Amino acid sequence: MAVRSLLCPNCGGNVELRGMQHTVTAVCVQCLAVLDTKTPSLQVLEKSKERERVQPLIPLGTRGKLHGDPYEAIGFQQRTITVEGVDYSWREYVLFNPYKGFRYLSEYDGHWNDIKVIHTVPVEGKSGGKPAMKALGETFRHFQTAKARTTFVSGEFPWRVRSTEKVTVSDYISPPRLLSREGNDGEVTWSLGEYMNGDDVWKAFQLPGRAPRAKGIFANQPSPYGGAAVNAWKAALVLMGVWLLILVWTWMLTGRNEAYRDRFVFHASSPGEHSLVTPVFELKGRTCNVEVALRTDLENDWAFFSMALINDDTGQAYDFGREVSYYFGRDSDGDWTEGGKNDSVLLPSVPAGRYYLRIEPEMDTSNTRLHSVNYEVIVRRDVPSFAFFFIALPLLLVPALFVTLRAGHFEGKRWQEGDA
Amino acid sequence: MSGRRANCPNCGAPVEFRWSSAVQAQCPYCRSILVRHDVDLERVGEYADLPESVSPLQIGSEGVYGGKAFQVVGRVVYEYEDGSWNEWHILFQNGESGWLSDAQAQYAVTRLADAGRPLPNARDLKPGFRLILGGREYVVSVKTEARYAGFEGELPFESWEKDRMLFVDLRTEGRAFATIDYSEEPPLFFAGEWVEFDELRLKNLREFEGW
Numbered sequence: 001m002a003v004r005s006l007l008c009p010n011c012g013g014n015v016e017l018r019g020m021q022h023t024v025t026a027v028c029v030q031c032l033a034v035l036d037t038k039t040p041s042l043q044v045l046e047k048s049k050e051r052e053r054v055q056p057l058i059p060l061g062t063r064g065k066l067h068g069d070p071y072e073a074i075g076f077q078q079r080t081i082t083v084e085g086v087d088y089s090w091r092e093y094v095l096f097n098p099y100k101g102f103r104y105l106s107e108y109d110g111h112w113n114d115i116k117v118i119h120t121v122p123v124e125g126k127s128g129g130k131p132a133m134k135a136l137g138e139t140f141r142h143f144q145t146a147k148a149r150t151t152f153v154s155g156e157f158p159w160r161v162r163s164t165e166k167v168t169v170s171d172y173i174s175p176p177r178l179l180s181r182e183g184n185d186g187e188v189t190w191s192l193g194e195y196m197n198g199d200d201v202w203k204a205f206q207l208p209g210r211a212p213r214a215k216g217i218f219a220n221q222p223s224p225y226g227g228a229a230v231n232a233w234k235a236a237l238v239l240m241g242v243w244l245l246i247l248v249w250t251w252m253l254t255g256r257n258e259a260y261r262d263r264f265v266f267h268a269s270s271p272g273e274h275s276l277v278t279p280v281f282e283l284k285g286r287t288c289n290v291e292v293a294l295r296t297d298l299e300n301d302w303a304f305f306s307m308a309l310i311n312d313d314t315g316q317a318y319d320f321g322r323e324v325s326y327y328f329g330r331d332s333d334g335d336w337t338e339g340g341k342n343d344s345v346l347l348p349s350v351p352a353g354r355y356y357l358r359i360e361p362e363m364d365t366s367n368t369r370l371h372s373v374n375y376e377v378i379v380r381r382d383v384p385s386f387a388f389f390f391i392a393l394p395l396l397l398v399p400a401l402f403v404t405l406r407a408g409h410f411e412g413k414r415w416q417e418g419d420a
Numbered sequence: 421m422s423g424r425r426a427n428c429p430n431c432g433a434p435v436e437f438r439w440s441s442a443v444q445a446q447c448p449y450c451r452s453i454l455v456r457h458d459v460d461l462e463r464v465g466e467y468a469d470l471p472e473s474v475s476p477l478q479i480g481s482e483g484v485y486g487g488k489a490f491q492v493v494g495r496v497v498y499e500y501e502d503g504s505w506n507e508w509h510i511l512f513q514n515g516e517s518g519w520l521s522d523a524q525a526q527y528a529v530t531r532l533a534d535a536g537r538p539l540p541n542a543r544d545l546k547p548g549f550r551l552i553l554g555g556r557e558y559v560v561s562v563k564t565e566a567r568y569a570g571f572e573g574e575l576p577f578e579s580w581e582k583d584r585m586l587f588v589d590l591r592t593e594g595r596a597f598a599t600i601d602y603s604e605e606p607p608l609f610f611a612g613e614w615v616e617f618d619e620l621r622l623k624n625l626r627e628f629e630g631w
Contacts, residue, residue, distance in 0.1 A: 020628075021471075021503065022503065097525070098474055098628045101525025119595070119597060120591065120595065134593075159502060
């Protein structure tokens with residue numbers, strides 16, 4: 001069937017009918033007369049003023065592909081709500097396919113929605129203490145209710161356009177979906193929309209140039225962080241599971257074997273060489289850490305231990321020095337202590353072999369007091385190190401916390417536009 | 421008339437029935453409207469042209485609903501304030517019949533059903549009103565005053581003498597849908613559901629130039 005057409009009774013121009021017999025209202029593109037196609041005389045319902053003319057972004061007659069089916073843009077209207085004295089206008093496109101019927105696209109500030117009328121009756125409910133609607137197994141939170149009026153029409157509509165009439169429009173959201181209720185009292189139409197990027201509209205209709213950039217955040221715009229936050233928490237949970245596994249694994253695998261222990265005395269005033277060498281002891285098993293612990297009886301004194309763990313066979317040495325100091329006393333604030341009598345050091349990745357320690361203690365010699373220390377040296381093989389684990393734990397949560405904060409910020413901006 | 425064939429009482433032409441229980445049909449030759457009375461066909465009027473319609477369905481279209489294949493054998497066209505819609509009479513393989521309605525390419529399949537109670541007076545049904553029929557809760561969505569605008573093919577009832585009629589559409593929280601036809605006394609209850617074009621797997625559809 002070729003495109004049917006009518007002669008405009010107002011200006012005599014050609015009015016194309018792309019919506020076939022479905023078209024109830026048709027608008028003459030030349031003179032903007034609104035015609036009732038169901039009356040034999042093509043009654044002129046009203047006439048838009050030329051200065052009110054709005055150019056559709058999708059030219060009427062353009063065909064595009066949505067959900068795998070071709071649709072033709074046949075109608076276009078601008079609708080306006082007034083909130084606190086400010087007019088907000090959005091535009092709606094009527095799309096037609098003779099087999100699949102009608103779909104609609106809406107556009108506001110570069111945000112698009114792909115809309116279809118639904119036949120189910122949503123059920124009222126609550127979500128987080130706010131009014132909500134349940135439909136098709138999904139809960140939609142109330143976003144906004146306003147009185148909308150039609151401020152410009154062009155093309156064809158499968159309903160009778162009455163631009164003077166104000167219609168109550170309520171939007172409920174479950175991003176990326178939007179449930180809309182339209183109508184006054186008795187007859188109500190429900191529709192379900194899904195957020196669409198301008199770029200996808202441009203691609204679907206093969207429009208020239210680029211889609212206008214979307215401004216701000218739209219009611220049912222999917223949060224770029226919404227899914228990400230859930231995923232980040234899921235990832236954090238998995239990481240924490242791995243963390244716990246490694247922790248238990250480490251705990252079970254580490255041997256904590258004592259390889260050597262002995263006690264020594266050091267007198268700072270004794271003459272000659274102060275270093276000593278322990279007997280050779282065996283470090284067994286896989287390459288792993290070695291803990292060298294010092295226990296002293298220092299009191300209000302310090303000692304410095306230059307130490308080396310030396311492989312008896314290869315001569316490879318692990319040099320390290322430890323200062324141990326312990327002071328205590330009493331002042332106006334009461335008892336105080338500083339430092340500690342004990343110390344330990346962890347040498348990572350020491351291969352198995354026969355080792356000995358070289359220890360060279362050093363103490364204060366400037367003082368008249370006699371400095372000496374009794375100390376014990378303990379060498380343990382394969383000591384679990386958990387410090388790392390407890391540093392890592394909060395780090396695992398950082399991405400999830402960050403994404404959650406961003407998501408919250410996005411939702412805050414979304415709801416700024418909604419009814420309080 | 422026992423078989424699936426009979427002769428037109430007006431012109432004598434053979435009239436073939438796709439459905440042996442058809443009550444109303446048309447003669448393909450002289451365009452007489454034929455109504456079956458027991459064994460005889462009676463000519464009750466002359467068939468008038470149907471209003472132009474854009475339904476993609478036509479007599480002979482085939483599809484599948486609820487796992488059962490069906491064929492379109494008849495059609496009633498109704499006109500209302502904002503246009504028209506089609507009720508396609510469909511015949512399932514097992515001999516059951518039903519209706520596939522097409523209103524602006526929104527499709528629903530319904531069958532004559534038992535409401536389980538007397539149907540309420542149409543005056544009492546206002547949009548938004550809830551009622552339980554056939555064990556299901558419905559919400560009145562719209563009352564449509566329509567005019568019988570013509571038929572084609574085979575129908576399970578006589579429609580030719582009807583004029584003004586009232587339909588009350590009922591919706592639910594799901595896909596289920598029903599309609600009460602107040603043109604009969606007592607009124608008829610048709611229950612079914614909304615269907616998507618693609619799920620009917622339709623064949624032998626009408627073609628639209630350019631589509």
